[in-house]
Amino acid sequence: FLKDRTALVTGSTSGIGLAYARALAAEGANVVINGFGDADAIEKERAGIEAEFKVKARYSAANMMKPDEIAAMVAEAEKEFGAIDILVNNAGIQHVAPVDEFPLEKWDQIIAINLSSAFHATRAALPKMKAKGWGRIINTASAHAFVASPFKSAYVAAKHGIAGFTKTVALEVATHGITVNAIAPGYVWTPLVEKQIPDTMKARNLTKEQVINDVLLLAQPTKQFVTVEQVAALAIFLCTDAAKSITGTTLPMDGGWTAA
Ligand code: NAD
Numbered sequence: 405f406l407k408d409r410t411a412l413v414t415g416s417t418s419g420i421g422l423a424y425a426r427a428l429a430a431e432g433a434n435v436v437i438n439g440f441g442d443a444d445a446i447e448k449e450r451a452g453i454e455a456e457f458k459v460k461a462r463y464s465a466a467n468m469m470k471p472d473e474i475a476a477m478v479a480e481a482e483k484e485f486g487a488i489d490i491l492v493n494n495a496g497i498q499h500v501a502p503v504d505e506f507p508l509e510k511w512d513q514i515i516a517i518n519l520s521s522a523f524h525a526t527r528a529a530l531p532k533m534k535a536k537g538w539g540r541i542i543n544t545a546s547a548h549a550f551v552a553s554p555f556k557s558a559y560v561a562a563k564h565g566i567a568g569f570t571k572t573v574a575l576e577v578a579t580h581g582i583t584v585n586a587i588a589p590g591y592v593w594t595p596l597v598e599k600q601i602p603d604t605m606k607a608r609n610l611t612k613e614q615v616i617n618d619v620l621l622l623a624q625p626t627k628q629f630v631t632v633e634q635v636a637a638l639a640i641f642l643c644t645d646a647a648k649s650i651t652g653t654t655l656p657m658d659g660g661w662t663a664a
Contacts, residue, residue, distance in 0.1 A: 406643060407432035410485035412478070412529070414468055414521060415495025417441040419594040420544060422449065423632035424492050427640050429457040433490060436481045438464045460485075468495040468521035469513060478528035487532035490643060493522035493566075494544040496559075503557045511558045518562035519569070526573055530582075539582035540643050543570050544635075547590045547623075547658045563588075567654040574652030583651035587638050590658030591621060593629035626659035 411428040415421040417439030425435045437450060446463055453461040462484065466477035481488055496518045499510040522543050533539030548556065549563040566586055574584035591597070597620065604615045621627050638657060641647055656662050 405431055406490070409433040409489040409643075410436070410481065410487065411490035411492065412436040412464075412481050412488045412525070413438065413492040413494055414525060415439045415517075416492075417446050417449065419596065420589070420592060420632050420635050421492070421494040423636040424494060424542075424639050425461075426453060426457075427633070427636035428490060428492075428643075429453045429459045429461065431640060431643070432457070432459060434460040434462075434485055436462045436464055436477070436488075438466055438468075438477065439495065440465075469516040471520075471524045474521055474524040475528045478525060482529075482532055487536050488529045489533065489536070489538060490540045490542070491525055491529045491533075492542045492544070492639065493525055495521055496544065496562075498556070498559050500555045502555055506557060514558035514562055515565075518559065519565045522566060522569060526569075526584075530573075530577065533582055534577065534580045537581040539577070539580070541570075541573065541582065541584040542639050542642055543584075543586040545570070545586035545588040545654050547588055547656065547661045549586065549588050549654050550656065550662045553623075570654060571652045578651060581648075583642065583648060585642055585650060585652070586654040587635055587642075588654050588656045588658060588662075589630050589635050590624050590656075590661040591629055592635060593631050597629070621659075623661050623664075624659040625661065625664060628659055630657055630659060 411433045413425045416425040416437040425437050429435050450461045450463045464477040466473040543566050545566045546563045548560045549567040552560045570586040617627050
């Protein structure tokens with residue numbers, strides 16, 4: 405149902421972002437993927453999306469820490485496709501340290517990538533979206549948009565900020581056919597998480613089940629990881645006509661984490 409639409413997903417060379425891009429392409433949207441990683445692996449993914457879903461897929465290497473590169477990425481996508489119809493602000497990093505020892509450059513990086521890049525991309529993409537009178541902006545927040553965990557000051561501040569930014573933009577564009585929402589996943593099963601399990605089993609002398617339930621999923625009542633496909637499916641729903649009255653929200657998908 406997204407044929408002739410164009411989606412740009414920041415931070416989509418792996419994990420949740422890649423799942424968004426593939427799900428949007430599966431619905432017929434042309435996609436612009438973005439992020440870091442091995443050039444051959446990224447090209448394989450890009451070409452694979454084109455071949456599998458019969459859409460156009462482009463790659464932008466823009467660094468989400470750099471406002472000028474973000475603006476150029478949006479301009480380039482608009483030059484080829486006319487407008488970005490669906491903007492997914494998803495790029496994000498994490499750093500864990502006590503606030504009084506938090507490295508200054510990590511604070512600045514996290515605020516730039518996890519929060520400010522959403523502002524820069526939204527600012528750049530909105531004029532063409534408004535001109536078309538249709539748009540979807542979807543931000544990846546986190547359970548940490550609602551609650552905190554110690555030692556994640558920059559991440560929690562950025563994700564709370566994303567929730568506020570989402571509300572503000574939603575109000576500004578409410579009469580333009582554009583909805584603005586955030587998705588707030590709990591712990592998501594990604595290769596990155598999966599790879600940590602054997603080491604944690606060894607380091608703590610625990611079974612795989614103990615690592616998952618007592619270490620990783622301590623905060624998640626279902627004791628199940630959210631999957632990237634589940635997160636992407638919510639984004640797809642937000643693009644439907646049925647979801648056009650949902651705007652300004654941050655929707656939890658966290659196995660009950662923020663209910664507790
Ligand atoms: P990931 O590490 O698999 O993917 C992050 C993506 O962002 C990658 O494509 C990476 O190349 C890209 N990226 C990082 N820095 C960048 C930069 N400066 N410029 C451009 N791209 C950059 O992580 P993920 O788990 O898929 O995370 C995606 C989003 O989901 C993040 O915003 C994260 O905070 C959020 N999130 C993740 C979880 C989880 O448990 N995995 C939970 C809640 C929210």
